[in-house]
Amino acid sequence: MISFSHVTKKYENEDGKVLVYEDFSEEIGKGEFVVLTGESGSGKTTLIKMLLKETEPDSGTIFVDGKDISKIGRKDIPFYRRSIGVLFQDFRLIQESSVYDNLMSAILATGGSYKEAEKKIVDVLTMLGIDSLHKRFPKQMSGGEQQKVCLARAIINNPGILLVDEPTGNLDPSSSAEINRLLDVVNGQGITIVMATHDIAAAERPGRRRIDLDNLVKA
Numbered sequence: 001m002i003s004f005s006h007v008t009k010k011y012e013n014e015d016g017k018v019l020v021y022e023d024f025s026e027e028i029g030k031g032e033f034v035v036l037t038g039e040s041g042s043g044k045t046t047l048i049k050m051l052l053k054e055t056e057p058d059s060g061t062i063f064v065d066g067k068d069i070s071k072i073g074r075k076d077i078p079f080y081r082r083s084i085g086v087l088f089q090d091f092r093l094i095q096e097s098s099v100y101d102n103l104m105s106a107i108l109a110t111g112g113s114y115k116e117a118e119k120k121i122v123d124v125l126t127m128l129g130i131d132s133l134h135k136r137f138p139k140q141m142s143g144g145e146q147q148k149v150c151l152a153r154a155i156i157n158n159p160g161i162l163l164v165d166e167p168t169g170n171l172d173p174s175s176s177a178e179i180n181r182l183l184d185v186v187n188g189q190g191i192t193i194v195m196a197t198h199d200i201a202a203a204e205r206p207g208r209r210r211i212d213l214d215n216l217v218k219a
Helices: 043-053 074-082 099-109 115-125 143-155 171-186
Strands: 002-013 016-028 033-037 059-064 084-087 160-167 193-194 207-212
Touching: 002 043, 016 059, 016 160, 033 043, 033 084, 033 171, 043 059, 043 160, 043 193, 059 115, 084 143, 099 115, 143 171, 160 171, 171 193
Parallel strands: 033 193, 033 207, 084 160, 160 193
Antiparallel strands: 002 016, 002 059
16 A cells, blocks of 8 residues: 655754655555654654655655655646545634535535535544534534544545544543544544554554654654
C-alpha cells in the first residue's frame, strides 16, 4: 500500500538545514493501522505532508498503491488526494454550514452527485454513531463531537488511506478515547490508517503498529 524507499528530507531553520529523514525506508501494508510517535521535530507531520504531496523528499522514493508519487504532476495532485482522507487536530469545519452540509460539500468537491450523497451521509453518520447531529452547526457541538464530524468528512468518499495528525490534541480524555475507538472502527472497514500522535497509550492500542521516529530519525 505505502512504501518509503531511502527517503532523505531536510528543512531550513535559523541555523541552516536540519536533517529530518536520512535514508528512511518503511513498508505499510494495506489495512494496517500505523502510529508515528516521537518528539516535536522528529518528522511525524513531515511524513504525512510527503504522502499528501504538500512537500517533497530531497531524495528517495515514495510509492502509494505501487505508484511513484513523485511522478504525479501538479495538475493531477487533486485527483491523487481523492483517494486519501485527512483528519487534523484543528477541526476545519465550515462554521456557517450544518453537519449535513459540511459532508455534502466534501462529496460534491470530489465530483460526487447529490443523488448518491444523502445515502453516503446517512451511512457514515450512523456508523460513527452521530446521526442525531446532522442538523447541528459547529458552534452547537463540543470539541469531541466536531472531531467525530471531521472523521465522517475524512471517510465520506471511501478513501483507501486515512492520514491522521494529532487528532486528540484539543480533546479531553473521554473524547480522546472515543475518537480512538472510532478510528479502530474505521480501520476495521479496511481503510489503511497512518496517524501521528504524542499519545503513547493510543499508539499501543491492540491492532496498531508503532513506528517511533525518535529511534529512526535525526531531529
